[in-house]
Amino acid sequence: SQQGEEDPQALSIQEGENATMNCSYKTSINNLQWYRQNSGRGLVHLILIRSNEREKHSGRLRVTLDTSKKSSSLLITASRAADTASYFCATDLNFGNEKLTFGTGTRLTIIP
């Protein structure tokens, strides 16, 4: 089963609008990462947020983490056509299980 579940499964917005994706997970984590995947290609790391952090920024990306609710959100501001991709959250569990567990992904489409 998936540790992370992204919501929504698919999102279409106009270029220039902001896009928000959410991720929920089930167990305690050390950190949470967001990745982007262009169709059929490898995943690209976007941002990592540690369990003791609440918010992090990187360029047009803003990630929040609420460990009490076991959830995270990824905000992409001023979206561009090139942001069209699938976005995944990934968690590593904090009992020493050395693997990244990925969610089901959000398919984001930016309409020019």
Next chain:
Amino acid sequence: DSGVTQTPKHLITATGQRVTLRCSPRSGDLSVYWYQQSLDQGLQFLIHYYNGEERAKGNILERFSAQQFPDLHSELNLSSLELGDSALYFCASSVAPSLGAEAFFGQGTRLTVV
């Protein structure tokens, strides 16, 4: 370019056959992870190696095996292939055995079993 190299990019083979997928991690990365991505199962963790030793195992079938060699490249062997094994297989590398660092993914090997 992530610095992780996977070969081959595409592979078409018949049921019952055996294939080997190869991964060269980024220079300096000791950890290699293998993932399977299919439409119905999403990204599934298969196995993790660190500096030649197996560190974690996921839902890897008994027909699948992997190893990491002294030069740190890794191979994933898939045998007695079934139609359901058709998927994208990714490897990723990282500096750390426990993931406080990002993972760098290769472009994947698309396996089609016919």
